[in-house]
Amino acid sequence: MSRDLGNKLQKNQGQSNKVAPISLDELPLEAREIVNALPKEKQSIAIRFMVQRSHTGPLPLPESFGKYEAVLPGAADRILRMAENQQNHRIDIEKQAVRRQFNQSGTGQWMAFLIALVLIAVGGTLIYYDHDEAGSAIITVTLVGLVIAFIKGKDSQKSNLESKKQ
Secondary structure, X not given: OOHHHHHHHHHOOOOOOOOOOOOHHHOOHHHHHHHHOOOHHHHHXXXXXXXXXXXXXXXXXXXXXXXXXXXXXXXXXXXXXXXXXXXXXXXXXXXXXXXXXXHHHHHHHHHHHHHHHHHHHHHHHHHHOOOHHHHHHHHHHHHHHHHHXXXXXXXXXXXXXXXHHO
């Protein structure tokens, strides 16, 4: 680090836009060892450069709960209720999505069944009126299509189960 940068940091220590200082004990062990190896006058500057906290998730860090509670009594409970409500909302949405997907799948199967019946009936009617080749072709193509759809559906189910196991 350049001497000018260190001097600027020391001059700016009293400004209000600085992050609250932390103690050496709050640093991870590896960082503590690095800071302890520095001269005392450089340690606070090094700590200021090294500390960055990040948190993601619906709940704040446990030590933050006390701070929220100190500022606004009951805030910690409100935060927990908010997270619980959000979780329940997500569960409800997932249930609806699964139910809709199941209904859609069932509807598609019934439609395919009706189309197959109609095509087989058309093929049978053609055979009855002495159009054996056309009727046989329609029935054969319909049955082959059903078999292929059934096999692909089973393969898709197997791959979905395998991906969920991983």
